[in-house]
Amino acid sequence: MRRVTSGTSRDRTFREEALPQLDAIYRFALRLTRDRDRAEDLTQDTFLRAYQSWETFTPGTRVKSWLFTICRNLFLRREERSRRHREIVSEVKEEDPRRISREPGIFATARQHDPEGAFWREIVDDEVVRAIENLPEEFREAVVLSDVEDLSYNEIAEVLELPVGTVKSRLFRGRKRLQEELYEYAVSSGIVPDERSREIREEDANQ
């Protein structure tokens, strides 16, 4: 920690509280934009906006959530300018989060050969990142804020301006989609055996 010797207390608190979030904001910006240059621009603009509005930050709340909100709002405003409307988001149907949790999904397929999910560790990091970036935006935001940035459901609800139930629905569905995509990759790259084709072969052999 650097010793603070002078400067206004406003600038000092901004430097001490907001600036350490640079990595997290860049990561989030990168997940939103999926482009390094645009992520850098968005990060810079987020900190500029945050500095200008520093008085509106409520001390005691999490500065990271506040910065994510600014970052996302700036991103959306730009997207709207270029896309006019966000048709995908309006089509999302919300599902009961408990029902989504209950369904085993990929676990039901993988349990036959790898019930503890050891294969997740064998999937290369780049592939995980690629799969996250391939998620539809509304799922991607929820997954990144929770699994990467460790925000609570309430904090995510604030950043995304959604009810907590909707956050859960999107987060759980996003995770399931991610599992499906990564499992498919694991099968196609030979990390796990293709259970489906084995089942078909066994059926053929039994006939």
Place this chain on the structure above:
Amino acid sequence: MTWTDDLRRLLARLRRGRPAESGPEALTCQEAAERIFEWLDGELDPELADQVGSHLETCARCYPRLRFERAFREALTRATKEQGAPDGLEERVLQSLRNTGFSEN
């Protein structure tokens, strides 16, 4: 993470000695599965978290799914956590802040 999982299971088993609401018998497998993500995310109130946790960690049917979901989450964290801002971005941000009157010292 294996040893922490084992430790958690052991603690959960010890807790089973406690009467009343804890232990795998307090919830059905379906009820525990419905809360698996909320439990992993640390979003349940302590009493329910205790019930769900002791079920998931001691039930022979549910424990594999718990480990499976945990391993998946660890893969996500591992793949993305290390990614930080590129060299030079901090300086670029600081420069733009200075232009609007930010003082570093």
